[in-house]
Amino acid sequence: MMFGAAAAAVLVTMSLAMVRAIKGPTVYDRIVAASNFGTLTVVLIAVYGFLSGRPEFLDIALVYALINFIGAIAVSKFVQFGGVQRPLGEDDPGDI
Amino acid sequence: MENVLDIISWGLMICGGAFSIIGGIGMIRLPDVFSRMHAASVTETMGATTIFIGLMVQAGWTLTTVKLLLMLIFMMFTNPTATHAIARAALGEGLVPLSDGDEEDLSDYVLADTEMMAPEPDDKEPEPSKT
Numbered sequence: 001m002m003f004g005a006a007a008a009a010v011l012v013t014m015s016l017a018m019v020r021a022i023k024g025p026t027v028y029d030r031i032v033a034a035s036n037f038g039t040l041t042v043v044l045i046a047v048y049g050f051l052s053g054r055p056e057f058l059d060i061a062l063v064y065a066l067i068n069f070i071g072a073i074a075v076s077k078f079v080q081f082g083g084v085q086r087p088l089g090e091d092d093p094g095d096i
Numbered sequence: 097m098e099n100v101l102d103i104i105s106w107g108l109m110i111c112g113g114a115f116s117i118i119g120g121i122g123m124i125r126l127p128d129v130f131s132r133m134h135a136a137s138v139t140e141t142m143g144a145t146t147i148f149i150g151l152m153v154q155a156g157w158t159l160t161t162v163k164l165l166l167m168l169i170f171m172m173f174t175n176p177t178a179t180h181a182i183a184r185a186a187l188g189e190g191l192v193p194l195s196d197g198d199e200e201d202l203s204d205y206v207l208a209d210t211e212m213m214a215p216e217p218d219d220k221e222p223e224p225s226k227t
Contacts, residue, residue: 009113
């Protein structure tokens with residue numbers, strides 16, 4: 001019951017984040033919405049593990065959290081620099 | 097004792113769901129990229145943290161709690177870092193936060209930063225890799 005309520009709340013929030021990711025005017029809106037969607041996916045996997053009585057799902061959630069972080073950093077760097085390499089031409093190695 | 101723990105867990109997870117939905121509504125309704133990031137942070141830290149603490153109370157002293165604590169610490173470190181990186185990329189692009197008049201002068205910082213960070217113009221050949 002309580003896990004179902006938490007999972008329903010997370011699903012509602014995921015749908016709201018998906019609306020923002022579809023209609024966001026700038027690309028940063030979409031990145032923020034996608035990152036938020038990934039975080040909510042982690043929470044949803046964890047809650048679903050408890051809901052179905054199999055807490056082993058937490059390992060999957062942990063790996064998904066790692067991938068989500070790397071993805072958000074990589075996409076923001078890609079949008080800013082047009083690539084994931086260091087900035088060309090200067091000695092400045094970039095900030096991220 | 098079981099009932100007390102169940103009630104605590106139930107309250108924490110309801111609070112977490114409420115925080116998540118509030119953050120989602122804010123992400124729909126707020127006017128600006130940076131304010132939407134602020135709303136998303138409510139979901140990512142407060143909502144997820146509260147739901148995880150509720151799950152920890154439910155799990156008791158087991159390995160599951162350790163895994164949940166690990167995920168919690170990891171998310172508390174990485175979500176603000178990712179949001180900071182996205183906000184910095186947006187500032188470097190030239191997006192300026194909305195304000196009601198008495199804004200700080202961000203343009204110097206943004207322009208200097210953009211010039212420093214910008215890749216070479218398109219007509220130049222990129223340097224070959226140094227390796």
